[in-house]
Amino acid sequence: MDFELSEEQRLLKDSVERLLADRYGFEARQGFLREPEGWSRALWQRYAELGLTGLPFAEAHGGFGGGPVEVMIVMEAFGRALALEPYLASVVLGGGAVRLGGSEAMRSAVLPGVAAGERKLAFAHAERQARYDLADVAATARRDGGGYVLDGAKSLVLHGDAADQLVVSARLTGAQRDAQGLGLFLVDAAAPGVTRRGYAMVDGLRAAEVTLANVRVDATAAIGEPGEAFRLIAQVVDQGIAALCAEAVGALAAMHELTVEYLRTRKQFGVPIGSFQVLQHRAAEMLIGVEQARSMAMLATMMAEEGDATERAKAIAAAKVQIGRSARAVGQAAIQLHGGIGMTMEYQVGHYFKRVTAIDTMFGDADHHLARLARMGGLIAA
């Protein structure tokens, strides 16, 4: 039982936090939002130079052999900075699929570029009708000669507009909501038949609607065993959720600190509003929400690479429930305690609020994961 970071992990944390403190202030971020891609190429370059984009990959693939704890450290710092770059999409999700499921040939062809920040991936799995059901895939993969032909539509592909390659899920066999029969394929974003409509989400991050019409890929584009990809998809999503939980904790903690600072400085009725007990109690409740979220993000981190898929799924679902609930409670209180200023685009707190609201929805909201956890029998054996 040890919550301490190792020496290298502390160094990593310090260097990420220092970089973001120097370069990712609120004004700078407003500028990055206005860049053509909606994020900062310069910072992306710095992440690569610091080795962040290669963190989870093996050294043989240009990476640093880090694990979930290293990813947690980076994501928490990104949450605090409200970073906009395609880290989760490319390194954790797309890169995760290739790292966990790809052949050795694919890993050595793809991951060094991802680690260097030169090649960006995105995870094109969710579909409009699926809501949060990971098995609900209507896109199809038809065997054709030595390769496959992909057809279908993918929705809310995080940073899909910036990606060089997409990790696409498609169905080889079975009915639309069967877990059996799915494949994952690495598809060039520029391949004929791929169209993308990029847009900003409410939190400023970018996503794309992707359609695939008669898209041909080689047999070597398959990630893992075609038809058997569901386990891999679930694993990638669980690792993505663990990373998102850490990001949320960074944002929640920052939002809480901003609010407490505001309570100390804002005066009404001739006194700092932090002297009003009703606001003190809400600030205390916010802290509880942050700490409970932090605890569960740590649990998610610890369980992200757990081999027992059921135990992993339960812990990740539980963490996502806590994160979603804390996001609502802490976020809403942060706005309320700021009064009118909390409502404005010019002030940072609302941007945190929107990011944690988006995180609640991504990969299934609190209710979705609560229902899932209940179906799995909960955390405590009867």
Place this chain on the structure above:
Amino acid sequence: MDLRFTDEENAFREEVRAFMRTACPEPTRRKMIEGRRLAKEDMVGWQRILNAKGWAVPHWPVEWGGTGWSAVKQYIFREEMQATPAPEPLPFGVNMVGPVIATFGNEAQKKRFLPRIANLDDWWCQGFSEPGAGSDLASLKTSAKRDGDHYVVNGQKTWTTLAQYADWIFCLVRTDPAAKKQEGISFLLIDMKTPGITVRPIQTIDGGHEVNEVFLDEVRVPAENLVGQENKGWDYAKFLLGNERTGIARVGISKARVRRLKEIAALERIGDRALIEDERFAMKIAAVEVELKALEMTQLRVLADERTRKGKPDPRSSILKIKGSEIQQTISELLMEAVGPYALPDQVPHDDTERWNEPPIGPDWAGPQAPHYFNFRKVSIYGGSNEIQKNIIAKAILGL
């Protein structure tokens, strides 16, 4: 960062678990599972079993029976005891007055009282609260005037838990009425058999008798029963209350209650299914399990930091108290909801002897649930109410 327990800690857990399961008397364990009230004999019997094993007072100094376990081992021990579920030792002796005597008492007091506390030869109760002094404890009025080698005590204590069984009461008394309110208080040990003490029962909303009023009228207490220095009692009380908050999260107990909830929800029917198959109810259970898991992790984080705090109380323990009590209350709500209409017959014995042998009305698991729900409103009131805990967080952590 590695959130797993070490092999040694896991082996220790197995050892504790095996002991608890064989050593805790089955009738006592059944009462714990079913949420029925324990009799004095259950408590005394179990404490003596623990003491014979050398595990009665793990957190005490080793020379007085402590085990010298690490904070993590103490946590594991407590959790396994709660999960059995076995009764937790009566807190007033082993968690409250014991550590105060061990830390601030003189040698004679230590020799006289500590071994008898560890073996529950003396049943202690806590005489802090008064009708006019609840959250604002330092405003207490019960007075102690020096008269030769005695103090003469006059006043009233209230909410005194299980004073009806008590051999001794530790009291906060005012010895200097002229001083600032925290500075005129002393910590006195009083034999309940002393003339002038009257105990009057207070019935709580669940029908139970666990609290009392204690009246003190010209009670003569030997001066040797003063702990530490006169007028320094507030310091000792703060020390005591700080200890009280450790383990306040009650994670192990809540886990055992969730297990019971799932058992009952599997027995109760809704339409053509077991209640536990009902998605709405299953989600309510899962929701409290998530909160409980988060609390467990938070508790472990606070515990891990204890090593670096060197005995100073961690204000984050207020988070544990608030969340722990809310979770206990939520589980008590769900247990009552689970049994449905058979929560309603009022059939728990209103004292410890009356109506014990009557057959239950409705399923035998239903009877205790509504009283348990009513009774557990207390957990957010005592031990520093949840509002007071939020004041502590705002001040000590947030600096507001």
